[in-house]
Amino acid sequence: MSKILVLQSDFGIVDGAVSAMIGVALSVDDSLKIFDLSHSISPFNIHEASYRLLQSLQYWPEGSVFVSVVDPGVGSKRNSVVVRTRENHIVVTPNNGTLSHLRKFIGIEEVYEIDVAKHRRKGASNQSYTFDGRDLYAYIGARLTSGQLSLVDVGPKLNEDQIVSFELPLSRFENNMVKGSVEIYDERFGSLWTSILVEDFNQLNPEYGDHFKVKILHEEVTYLEEDVLYGRAFNDVHVHDLILYVNSLNRIALALNQDSLVKKYGIGLGLDWKISITPIR
Amino acid sequence: MSKILVLQSDFGIVDGAVSAMIGVALSVDDSLKIFDLSHSISPFNIHEASYRLLQSLQYWPEGSVFVSVVDPGVGSKRNSVVVRTRENHIVVTPNNGTLSHLRKFIGIEEVYEIDVAKHRRKGASNQSYTFDGRDLYAYIGARLTSGQLSLVDVGPKLNEDQIVSFELPLSRFENNMVKGSVEIYDERFGSLWTSILVEDFNQLNPEYGDHFKVKILHEEVTYLEEDVLYGRAFNDVHVHDLILYVNSLNRIALALNQDSLVKKYGIGLGLDWKISITPIR
Amino acid sequence: MSKILVLQSDFGIVDGAVSAMIGVALSVDDSLKIFDLSHSISPFNIHEASYRLLQSLQYWPEGSVFVSVVDPGVGSKRNSVVVRTRENHIVVTPNNGTLSHLRKFIGIEEVYEIDVAKHRRKGASNQSYTFDGRDLYAYIGARLTSGQLSLVDVGPKLNEDQIVSFELPLSRFENNMVKGSVEIYDERFGSLWTSILVEDFNQLNPEYGDHFKVKILHEEVTYLEEDVLYGRAFNDVHVHDLILYVNSLNRIALALNQDSLVKKYGIGLGLDWKISITPIR
Missing domain, CATH: 3.40.50.10790 (S-adenosyl-l-methionine hydroxide adenosyltransferase, N-terminal)
Incomplete structure (x- = not known):
């Protein structure tokens, strides 16, 4: 033991x-x-x-x-x-x-x-x-x-x-798009970790270097709508640029290289902070 | 060893x-x-x-x-x-x-x-x-x-x-009242821990649900004077409401349920932050 | 092992x-x-x-x-x-x-x-x-x-x-003076730790109680220029006063006794935050 x-x-x-x-x-x-x-x-x-x-x-x-x-x-x-x-x-x-x-x-x-x-x-x-x-x-x-x-x-x-349980945010693939919520911050670095699982994201057949339209909505207000590169890690984009990546828990995450996305866009957490990701090809 | x-x-x-x-x-x-x-x-x-x-x-x-x-x-x-x-x-x-x-x-x-x-x-x-x-x-x-x-x-x-020692705040029961000082914060939760020992407080024969007049004075200015319920723990009152309780060191403490009393009332620490507690019956 | x-x-x-x-x-x-x-x-x-x-x-x-x-x-x-x-x-x-x-x-x-x-x-x-x-x-x-x-x-x-290495700040004795850079903060206490090694400083034959002219420059702007006492530890000067001392890594450091020098003088870190120390006798 x-x-x-x-x-x-x-x-x-x-x-x-x-x-x-x-x-x-x-x-x-x-x-x-x-x-x-x-x-x-x-x-x-x-x-x-x-x-x-x-x-x-x-x-x-x-x-x-x-x-x-x-x-x-x-x-x-x-x-x-x-x-x-x-x-x-x-x-x-x-x-x-x-x-x-x-x-x-x-x-x-x-x-x-x-x-x-x-x-x-x-x-x-x-x-x-x-x-x-x-x-x-x-x-x-x-x-x-x-x-x-x-x-x-x-x-x-x-x-x-x-066991008392909360409702957890979804991860869903449909109509050539994945959807989920912004679930938690990587607080130290100001990144956003979503509820979207890598296996759902993979149904979009992503390759490193592909671009995606990423949209974050809260109560029908758009907080972020950007063309974002999908990379392996932060260094695949310039410092301060957006990157879409698979985080260390095999969920989709969004960050600014060496900068705080959370502060820049004022994005909150929870079921009603909805994110959608669509391939741009 | x-x-x-x-x-x-x-x-x-x-x-x-x-x-x-x-x-x-x-x-x-x-x-x-x-x-x-x-x-x-x-x-x-x-x-x-x-x-x-x-x-x-x-x-x-x-x-x-x-x-x-x-x-x-x-x-x-x-x-x-x-x-x-x-x-x-x-x-x-x-x-x-x-x-x-x-x-x-x-x-x-x-x-x-x-x-x-x-x-x-x-x-x-x-x-x-x-x-x-x-x-x-x-x-x-x-x-x-x-x-x-x-x-x-x-x-x-x-x-x-x-052994070099500081003067420590008192805990005293007299005239149907207990007196002491605000000694330290429970900083994470914004509660006040007083120097009043539970054995002195118990001379007031408190029962859960009783109300007490709690008064905090500093240099003759009153910072807090409220009718407060004595409970077992925070949940005995509504969120944001005051509660008087026995803390984890068997001293009398004062808190707001899930809120910061320290911030709300601007109360400091030390011998000259005097607190008195009197039963209301 | x-x-x-x-x-x-x-x-x-x-x-x-x-x-x-x-x-x-x-x-x-x-x-x-x-x-x-x-x-x-x-x-x-x-x-x-x-x-x-x-x-x-x-x-x-x-x-x-x-x-x-x-x-x-x-x-x-x-x-x-x-x-x-x-x-x-x-x-x-x-x-x-x-x-x-x-x-x-x-x-x-x-x-x-x-x-x-x-x-x-x-x-x-x-x-x-x-x-x-x-x-x-x-x-x-x-x-x-x-x-x-x-x-x-x-x-x-x-x-x-x-091994990838950065350029590190110098420690130099010349012309009855020692020179270096402000290398790092002792953040908790607001002291400045310089790159000047005690063995270079010792070439000035310092004794506790001696005074030194300490000057800190950044891009030709003087941020600090003071007559400072060299002591063993903070208590050798009054609270809030400047002291020059040997830090716990055998480098020369500068502090205010029980106060934050970093905040008071707005001094930054790095190769281009230059410090010089000259005996006053």
């Missing part, structure tokens, strides 16, 4: 919150190997948490345990789950939509509802209910990682459709 | 400074398990460093060694200490107030002054005096963690009252 | 990119000890990447493997290398200038060009070319760290002068 525990949250890394979670986990088993996915998920942004799990989970060894705590409902009646994915990663999380992408694109094999009364950290205050990341999720995640707790002892088994 | 070394500083994580500290520690013993508490303490903010130690230390395994370097006096005559807390955590730090909260709320069992001439890293430049984090604290912290150095060999034993 | 792998990039720590790299590395060998140098290198800033390697590499145990991915040319024809430094650290990086400082100030013993076709991660998409950090560098870095791959099997051996 590789004893790998990976933490994700919207807590940031400024204060001592993440450190308290790590301390709790090491107090369960000081031989755990603990890593961060990201603690910079935008506060309360469950969609982002869900996407980041999709972005990185698949690259980790089988059996790795992920604890994701983006939890606007902390202290309320929302339930919490532990799931095993089709690729044998374990995820511990509030059942609030955080598993939407994994459920759709990877698949969930088993779901257990956490019996909170049984699995809350011993010694946790009975008057403080705002830090389940420390008092519940890191604790049970560490016990699962160390082998002290088995999946089946987490709590009642649920059906896969009891 | 679990060989856990935890680093805290105000160095940020942008440049190579923290990495140099980790490298020095691993050069002492490459089997050390090294973690970060936070490197985003506001520059020179010793109060924050002190608070973050209180916030996380208690959750780590006994014997864990903490190195905290918020050190505006680097290169000056200020001395440096290694202490053992009542809960058997070791802290290495400049003796500049960083231990104020631990001393008051956890307790310090032993204090040793670092014999700098003896424990400075071999090979450290004798003309560079601005990075004791690397050349002294990480080095001696690693030697203590690895067992190469014993506490008693750190240097002269000091009395507990030779 | 200590199996230490250290990652540097300009990817930031907000999304799942760094986590994907760590996952790939642990999938190669889950006993690797993985650390971060920094992932906050300014986007595309190869000079900064090069400097940060100089700043921290030398403090790590011999045999540690560093993967540095600041790679504006990702997906283009630029080649990639693995080098061994004179101090026996291994660096994996695009051959784009990232090794400039190490080559000049530490020395490179061996250089191998990565045979990309052979060493690209199995399972990497053959239509996604924008994340060599995950699909090439972290993967080969992990294989080198684990001992699964030897240096000589990386690819063709190159000569040391085939």
Whole structure:
């Protein structure tokens, strides 16, 4: 057993919150190997948490345990789950939509509802209910990682459709065009990642160097409508020029070479930021 | 021995400074398990460093060694200490107030002054005096963690009252009211954490759903005066509404559900940001 | 073998990119000890990447493997290398200038060009070319760290002068004066680090407490011209006052005690931000 525990949250890394979670986990088993996915998920942004799990989970060894705590409902009646994915990663999380992408694109094999009364950290205050990341999720995640707790002892088994999921943007090929939504930013570089899957895009029989009409609409307003080159990577166009490419998650993306497309065009995210791509030949 | 070394500083994580500290520690013993508490303490903010130690230390395994370097006096005559807390955590730090909260709320069992001439890293430049984090604290912290150095060999034993401490804000129950100061932000979420301890607050016999008059004063100006509901967690009130709750350190806190109270009311931190809480019945 | 792998990039720590790299590395060998140098290198800033390697590499145990991915040319024809430094650290990086400082100030013993076709991660998409950090560098870095791959099997051996290098700023003593450039910021504290080496400065026979005329010029405009005290560390002058000192890399630096010199004087970085220092006696 590789004893790998990976933490994700919207807590940031400024204060001592993440450190308290790590301390709790090491107090369960000081031989755990603990890593961060990201603690910079935008506060309360469950969609982002869900996407980041999709972005990185698949690259980790089988059996790795992920604890994701983006939890606007902390202290309320929302339930919490532990799931095993089709690729044998374990995820511990509030059942609030955080598993939407994994459920759709990877698949969930088993779901257990956490019996909170049984699995809350011993010694946790009975008057403080705002830090389940420390008092519940890191604790049970560490016990699962160390082998002290088995999946089946987490709590009642649920059906896969009891996982709370968001509606995710589509990827569609039709009429010599692909359509989808602008799903997330590559924030550091200002690129746009769409929901369009490479297999749909490939139905347009694209070749590097081809040009496409790319259009981005939001509430019937056109934010971008450009002739864009399809390339392998940013350097296939001049600095500041637009490029259409396949991103590192095999989805279609749009960028300016060494510049921020997000800032230049003021494009937002979500189901209603629609993008269409049509070959120009 | 679990060989856990935890680093805290105000160095940020942008440049190579923290990495140099980790490298020095691993050069002492490459089997050390090294973690970060936070490197985003506001520059020179010793109060924050002190608070973050209180916030996380208690959750780590006994014997864990903490190195905290918020050190505006680097290169000056200020001395440096290694202490053992009542809960058997070791802290290495400049003796500049960083231990104020631990001393008051956890307790310090032993204090040793670092014999700098003896424990400075071999090979450290004798003309560079601005990075004791690397050349002294990480080095001696690693030697203590690895067992190469014993506490008693750190240097002269000091009395507990030779630990430099700041005046900390009070928590007081009197006349059917609790009083304290606004001590620190939960910055990521914009909440206020006060110095009022839950045991003092409990003398008001609060029940979830009760209302309290909360007043925040600074230099005789009232910054906030509101009727606030006492709840378990944020979701007990509507989004953007005020809530009074017990935070994850068993102190009374004030927040807006999914919104930033700090920004909305412009409230500062410190002894002279006074808060009072009175039941409304 | 200590199996230490250290990652540097300009990817930031907000999304799942760094986590994907760590996952790939642990999938190669889950006993690797993985650390971060920094992932906050300014986007595309190869000079900064090069400097940060100089700043921290030398403090790590011999045999540690560093993967540095600041790679504006990702997906283009630029080649990639693995080098061994004179101090026996291994660096994996695009051959784009990232090794400039190490080559000049530490020395490179061996250089191998990565045979990309052979060493690209199995399972990497053959239509996604924008994340060599995950699909090439972290993967080969992990294989080198684990001992699964030897240096000589990386690819063709190159000569040391085939390492792409930038022109680096000078450090020069002449006519009772030292000259150089403002090379980098200590961003967290707003100090300026120059290219002037302490051994050149020492030819002025400085003593703590001496005063120097410090002048910073950019395109014939004077940005700073002040009488500055030479001290050991910041506390040798009053808060907000200027101090000249030897920084933690044995170069001459300039700061305001507990204040940001960078903001106050609006000074930039690079070869053409020239600084001269002359004794006042």
